[in-house]
Amino acid sequence: MRRSVLFVLLITSVLSFAQQEDEKQLRAIYDMALLNGKGYHWLDYLSNQIGGRLSGSLNAERAVKYTREQLDSLGLDKVWLQPVMVPKWVRGTPEIAYIETSPGLTTNVPVCALGGSVPTVASGIKAQVVEVQGLEELSKLGREKIEGKIVFYNRPMQADLIQTFEAYGGCVDQRYAGAMEAGKYGAVGVIVRSMNLRLDDYPHAGAMSYGDIPVTQRIPAAAISTNGAELLSGMLTLNPDLRFYLRQTCRQFDDVKSYNVIGEITGSERPEEVIVVGGHLDSWDLGDGAHDDGAGCVQSMEVLRLLKETGYKPKRTLRVVLFMNEENGLRGGNKYAEEAKARKEKHIFALESDAGGFTPRGFSLDGTDQQLELVRSWKPLFEPYLIHLFQKGYSGADISPLAGDEILLAGLLPDSQRYFDHHHAANDTFEHVNKRELQLGAATMASLVYLIDKYMK
Template sequence: MNKILYCCVISLLGSAFAKAQSPQYSKIDSTMLRSIYNYNLTESDSYEWLDYLSNNIGGRLSGSIQAERAVDYTENEIKKFADRTELQSVMVPKWSRGTPEFAYIQLNDLSTINVNICALGGSIPTRQEGLKAPVIEVKSLEELSSLGREQIEGKIVFYNRPMDPKKIQTFEAYGGCVDQRYSGAEEAGKYGAVAVIVRSMNLRLDDYPHTGFMSYGDLPVENFIPAAAISTNDAEKLSAYLALDKELKFYLKQDCTVWGDVESFNVIGEIKGTRYPDEYIIVGGHLDSWDLGDGSHDDGAGVVQSMQVLKTLKELNYKPQRTIMVVLFMNEENGLKGAREYAKQAELKNEKHIFALESDAGGFSPRGFSFDTTTKQMKVIESWKPLFKPYLIHFFELGGSGADVGPLKGANTVLAGLRPDSQRYFDFHHAANDTFDAVNKRELELGAATMTSLVYLFDKYGIEN
C-alpha cells in the first residue's frame, strides 16, 4: 500500500470512528432548540397547570383526596396531547396531620414561650393532652449513642445539627444532616426518649417548620415516639435557653394518624415512536407533595415541566423516533412506592428504557443536569453543551439523577436530573411557604424548555452502547 493510499485509509477510518463515537450536529439542532425555547417562553401551559394544581387542589399528600384529584386533573390534561394515557395502580401509605400542632418552652419560673413545630411524616401522635418533658440537645446520632439510656430516658431529644452553609451545592448540605430527621426517632426510642424535636432542614433562619419523612425502622411498636420539626429560628431559641437552663421543659401536642395503605396511581402519557417504538424515553416528577403548603416547588414544578415536554414536541410537530413518555410518580415523599412499581412493571414487560429524566429540585432557573451513566456516554453528552450555551445552561456533571428514576438504573439506561439553581430551594422545601407565589413563571418555563431540549437530543441520537 503506497503512502498516499495509506493516509487516505487512515483518514477515512478516523472519520468513521469519530462518527461512531459522537453524533454529528448541524444547524438543525440549534434551530430546534431555539424553537423549543421560543415556544416555552411564549405559549407554554406549565404555569397555568401549576396554578390549578397549587390553588385549586393544594397539597397532595399520598393517599389524600387532593392526591386523587391531582391524578384526575393531570390525566385529563395529558389526554389532550398524548397518543395514549394510563393510570398505573400502586398501593401507597396514608398518613394525615390532623389538627395543627402546638408547642412551647417552659422555663423554671413557669413562663412559656410558644414555638413553631410540625409533625414529621409518618410520626405517631402525642397523647390527647400532649406531653411535657425535659430536653437534651444533641448534634448527631453518634452523640446520642455516646450519651446512653441514663441521660436520655424520659427526655425529649432535640437534634440541632444545621445544614452546612459552606456547601455551595445545597443538596450536599441537606444530605449532611437529614439522617437526624429520618432516623432520629428510631435511635432515640432505643434509649427511652419520649419524643424527638428536629431542627428544620433549612439554610436560612425563619419561623417555618419543615416536615419530611421519618422512619421507626425496626423499632418495636411500643417504643415508637412522636417526632416533630422545629423552625430554625425556634431551634436557635431553644438551644440558647438550654444553655442557660438545663432543667427547662418542652411541651408538644400533635394529632397525626398513620392509616393503612390505599390505592393510588402513577399517571402516564406517551407519544409513540416512529422508528424505534419499543425504546422508551421518560420524563417525570412526583405528583404527591407534603401538606403544609401546596407543593409548587416540590414537586408541582417538576410535574408540569414534564407534561410540557410532551406538549412542546407535539405542538412543534416533532415526530420522535423513540416512544417518549411522561410519568407522574405517586408517593415519592413518604415511600417511593410509585417509582418502584413503575420500574417493576417495566421489568416485567421487558421494556427498554434508554433515558429517564426527572425534575425534582424546584422551579428555579435551570443550570443544567446531573447524569448517572458511563464515562463513554458522558463524553457524548458533554459534546452537546455548546447547543445549550446560548440559554446559560452550563452544568453537565457525572453523578446523581433523581429518586423516582433511580429504580430504572441499568447497564443501558442513562438517568438524569434537572439541576436548577438550588440556593433558595430549601427555604421552601416541605414547608408552608412552598406555594404558587414562590414560583417564577419565566424560570419555570426555561426549565421545561431545557428538559425538552435534552429529550430531543437523546431521541435523535440515542445512546452509546
C-alpha cells in the first residue's frame, strides 16, 4: 500500500513539473512575440514595399526573394526555393460598369473582374439583366429567359451564421461556377455579388472556373460591391428592362515558374519526422494581401524564430513553407505534397494560418479522435492567453494535399467577424492589421508546435 502511494506521488510530481515547464515555455513564447516580435515588420515590407502578389507577377517574384532573405537571416539550418509552375492572369486596365435605365441615363457601380475571367470585347458588353439567387435557379428560368442577357447572382452571405466561413461557403459557388453554368443557357456575362457581410463599395475578387468549356465559348465574369448589388437589385424591381454595361481587359497567359519558399530547423532526436507550419505568399491584386495571406506567412516565419530565440531545441524537423498560388490554383500546396511523397518524408503535423491576422481564438483540427483529445488536453495551458477553441474541422487549403492516416492537420482560428470585410478586396491593406493581434496569433501557433513536437507519439 505504501509503495502504491509513493508511486502515485512520484507520478504526480513528474506531471506537475512537466506542466510548470510547459507553462514557462509558453510564457516565454508569448513574451518574445509581444515584446520583440518581427512579424509586423515583415508584413509592413510585404504590404507597403511589395504590395499585391498575384501568382506569376513581378510582385510575387519580389516576395519570394524578400522572404527567402528574411529566413536566411534567422540562422535556420536550411532555406531553399521549391520551383512550381503557376498560372499567370493579368487584370489589365480598371474595369468599368454602369447601370443604364434609359439611353444616356447611367449610374456607375464598382466592379472587378473575377480571377481567371476572360475579357469583354474591346467596346464592352451591354445587355438586360436577369437576377437569380443561385445556380439552381438557372435551370428553372431556362435558355428562353437567359439567352443574350447578363446573369446577376445576388445571393448574400447568410448573416445569422456566427461562423463567417460557413456563410462564405454557402454562397461562393455562384462566384466559382457562375459563368460556367450561365454560359450553358446563352448568357453573355455574369455579375456576382461580392462575398462580404458588410455593405460597402469594395468589389471582392476571387477565383472562378469555366471547367472544360472551350475558350471561344467563355463569358466574362465580374464581382460587384455589396452596395452596388443592392442598388442593381432595387433598380431591377422598378425597371426590369434596364441594361448593364461592363468592360474589362483581363487576360490569361501561359504558366510561368515561381517558387514555394521553405526554411527548416533540423530535429535533434527524430529529424526524419517533419512538422510544417505555413501560409500562402500569393494574394489578389486589388489590395496588398495583408490579411490574406501576408499575415499567415509572417506568423509562420515567426514560429521558427520564436522557438529558436527562446532556446527550444525541437525533437522533430520544424519546417516553414510559404506556398505559392493558393488563390487561383493551389499549385504550391500540391507541389509540396507531391515532392514530400516522392522523398518519402514522414509528416506528423501541419498547421496553416489563412484566416487573417485577427485575435486568435483557437484551432480547427483534422485528425483522429486520439490526436484531437491530446491537443484538447493542453487547453488549460492556452486559457491564460484566451485561447479556448479546439474543434474538429477544416485545416487549410495548402496543407490539405498532405492529408493521410497519420498526420494531424490544423488551422489557426482567429476571430472571423471582420475578415470578409477585407477578403480579396482593395481594403485588404496593412493599416487594417493590428500588431498585437498579429503577434498573439504567431505566439499561439508556436505554442501548439512546441507541444506537438514534445508530446505527440
